[in-house]
Amino acid sequence: MNKAFRDALFHQDMAFYEEIKGHSDEEKALRFNVYRNNVYVSLIDALADIFPITQTLVGEDFFRAMAREYLQQNLPKSPIIREYGGTFADFIRAFEPSQSVAFLGDIADLEYKLLTLTHAQEFTPLTHEEVSAAFNHTTDPAKLLIRLSPNTQIMLSCYAIGSIYLAHKQPSEQSLTQLDINNSEYLLLSKSFIYAEMHVISEAEASFVQRLMQDKTLEAAIPDDDTFDTGASLAKLIQWQLITHVSEAAT
Template identity: 55%
Template sequence: MNTQFKAALLTEDTRFYEEIKAPSMEEQEIRLDVYRNNITVSLVEALCDIFPVTQTLVGDDFFRAMARIYVLNNPPSSPIIREYGQNFSDFVRNFEPAQSLPYLPDLAALEHAMLTLTHSEEYETLDHQAVSEAFASVEDPSVLSLGVPPTTQILVSPFAIGSLYQAHFSDGHQRLNQVDITKSEYLLLVKSHLYGQLHVIDKEEAIFIKNLMQEKTLENAIPESDAFDLGETLAKLIEWKILTNITQTKTN
């Protein structure tokens, strides 16, 4: 009965109607609609919590109307509500009324990625002293490998979605209009202090961190660019709590 009830709540399935005591099928449907509406409203509210920046940008009415259509066509596959909306960005990408905002799907994908990161495992990281001691312990720092959490992500977007995200959560909604959305961005996503953290970085920093993720030594991780500053980048990685270990490559 539970399976039929769930199907009836989120679809037009009528098999559960016979379980509802009412004088007519019309009355059965009216009574079931009460539950259907409660479930739909709850899932729409969940999407509002998961995608607050997207909601702010398109407005509450537009977002709720879009979310309702998504809910009716995408019932939850897990009882864990934070896992809902995994394919919401794909839905937005194909949602005709949102086509005038080409950056919206990427923003929605970023928001869900940040939520997922927040609920992922957090790893112990090195402080400034530990990093300094590791570098001082070797004659040639280029043989060192710098470890980062396996949940670390580097994203590249043709739009300034990272700046939009930061503007929403840091200085309020007024700065959203000041973001040049047409600028491409490199984004670093890490978990620190219990939450997913987002940092807008430059291309050289993105290349360097990507190389660290591939367990390359400093010699092979540093990008060939005069614009890259190793000391400044390491200072950022220490501050952002992203370095988990430093090991020395064995040489013959």
């Protein structure tokens, strides 16, 4: 984008006005402001589409005012509109008027991560039968390496953002009034075929997944936690279609 045009568009710089046809600066400003307003509205609409739950939590008026402040300080760097807003979560965390909703930045972070995962490369998971066959063909399952989709991510928040997210996506299953928002949560983010998915998991399950992602054997990945159920956790990874490869560790 031409620098003079961009400065005029986002910073009220009048240097570009000489390129605009009009009988006076006032007429030029009026014409350009119509275009400027359309650009602002389009970018704010894009942020509202990317962060729908964030907007719901604070209301449309507050969200759009906050989004306008954000775009004045963070110009688009890509013509691909879905790539805009990568720093919106950090902006919200530092935005003084949003401090009363302490978890808002984490919600925005989660929404952007899920959007990014939705557009990420897809990886073919193993079926339940293929995983079972790999376990049946080894003499020592503890030494197996279980590789997960590269799209798999673990996210930790000091707030119950996963439950908040699900309460908005599936309002009939969980009510916000039943949540303790100040409960920290571990989230597993992944992409299953077309769309990104999010699951609230335990700290032990998060540790297990992270160790598998570090190429530790099944035995080494199991956390030192008496409540951890290895079989149930593996069943979840199969159900969520995250396992892409199972092999025996080199001896």
